[in-house]
Amino acid sequence: VTAKSIEDLPTPAVVVDLDVLERNIRSMAERALESGVRLRPHAKTHKVLEVGRKQLAAGAPGLTLAKTGEAEIFAAAGFTDLFLAYPIVGEEKARRLLALSDRCDIAVGVDSIDGALSLDRAFRAASRRLGVLLEIDCGLQRTGVLPSEALSVAARIGELPGLRLCGVFTHAGQAYLAENAQAAAAVARTEGDAAVQVAERLREAGHAIGEVSVGSTPTAREGMRVAGVTECRPGTYVYNDASQVSIGSCSPEDCALTIIATVVSVPARDRAVLDAGSKTLSSDPLWPKPGGHGFLVGRVSRIARLNEEHGVIAVAPGESFRVGERVAVLPNHACIVSNLHDQIHAARQGRIEEVWTVAARGAVT
Numbered sequence: 001v002t003a004k005s006i007e008d009l010p011t012p013a014v015v016v017d018l019d020v021l022e023r024n025i026r027s028m029a030e031r032a033l034e035s036g037v038r039l040r041p042h043a044k045t046h047k048v049l050e051v052g053r054k055q056l057a058a059g060a061p062g063l064t065l066a067k068t069g070e071a072e073i074f075a076a077a078g079f080t081d082l083f084l085a086y087p088i089v090g091e092e093k094a095r096r097l098l099a100l101s102d103r104c105d106i107a108v109g110v111d112s113i114d115g116a117l118s119l120d121r122a123f124r125a126a127s128r129r130l131g132v133l134l135e136i137d138c139g140l141q142r143t144g145v146l147p148s149e150a151l152s153v154a155a156r157i158g159e160l161p162g163l164r165l166c167g168v169f170t171h172a173g174q175a176y177l178a179e180n181a182q183a184a185a186a187v188a189r190t191e192g193d194a195a196v197q198v199a200e201r202l203r204e205a206g207h208a209i210g211e212v213s214v215g216s217t218p219t220a221r222e223g224m225r226v227a228g229v230t231e232c233r234p235g236t237y238v239y240n241d242a243s244q245v246s247i248g249s250c251s252p253e254d255c256a257l258t259i260i261a262t263v264v265s266v267p268a269r270d271r272a273v274l275d276a277g278s279k280t281l282s283s284d285p286l287w288p289k290p291g292g293h294g295f296l297v298g299r300v301s302r303i304a305r306l307n308e309e310h311g312v313i314a315v316a317p318g319e320s321f322r323v324g325e326r327v328a329v330l331p332n333h334a335c336i337v338s339n340l341h342d343q344i345h346a347a348r349q350g351r352i353e354e355v356w357t358v359a360a361r362g363a364v365t
């Protein structure tokens, strides 16, 4: 029997509030338009074709993804403009990208000569060119070349006939350590400045750098405003989550995704247990400071610990829970929750309008 309302769903279940989702999509699209940048949302957050279509309908020219497998799924569904903001490496991936480039515009990240060479071979052999964006490290210390090294790496990439160096990109994930919106805005300016300055230097050296791509959800609004930035790639904004609330990049009312769970045990006055554990909520910490495993909507009590199938609530003084009661949880990190679930229930005012398949779930290669 298909549930018609959130109350009838077997738990745990993931629910997206369509009014909030559509408002989030609209408001980020409006900000991008005002700032004169293209919005290329990172679809890793939802991995859902229907959500991607809503983002394009709101004005995004295309989507960002991380994995070749994700691009294959979105391209097969008719998405024609994709960027893999990830260092794609190896000839097997290059062959798949070559096949993908028959059906859509695809560009990928590079941050090394070896990686670039491994992509070049397949495209050169086919007398084709793959668009690549050089990744810059603006402080996250994850992937990306340091700004000081960008010129020499770009010079080598520029010599490869199978590649076309068409842009630079960076991601200021360090904004997740920012304790308020002002601190995140300062990170956003550093992010934008790093990308714009490298792009300028590469242009002076003769590279045709079109795209200057930045973005995360905490830095999107401010990063878009940096002069010279052409594209922004926030992902989490579409759903938002408890970490975005803690960082100050949204309020709880902006969170579209919740997990509906049932209290299955109240073994002590100060302890209640949900039927949602790490397999449902993920064990990702709250940012910027650890603080339990998601917010219980309308409650002060926190989910203090998780096992795979148990979410253990430390019941706050003055609150109580009863067995059989249903609660809504704002997860710490929406993207990981998407990757844990086959289906998302899309609801408006409590009524389920659609059930979406998380089409690109688990496409990790």
Ligand SMILES: Cc1ncc(COP(=O)(O)O)c(C=O)c1O
Pocket: 042, 045, 085, 086, 170, 171, 215, 216, 217, 218, 233, 234, 235, 236, 237
């Ligand atoms: C390279 C890159 N760009 C964009 C994003 C989107 O950032 P956010 O999830 O903060 O919206 C991510 C997220 O991990 C990313 O790794």
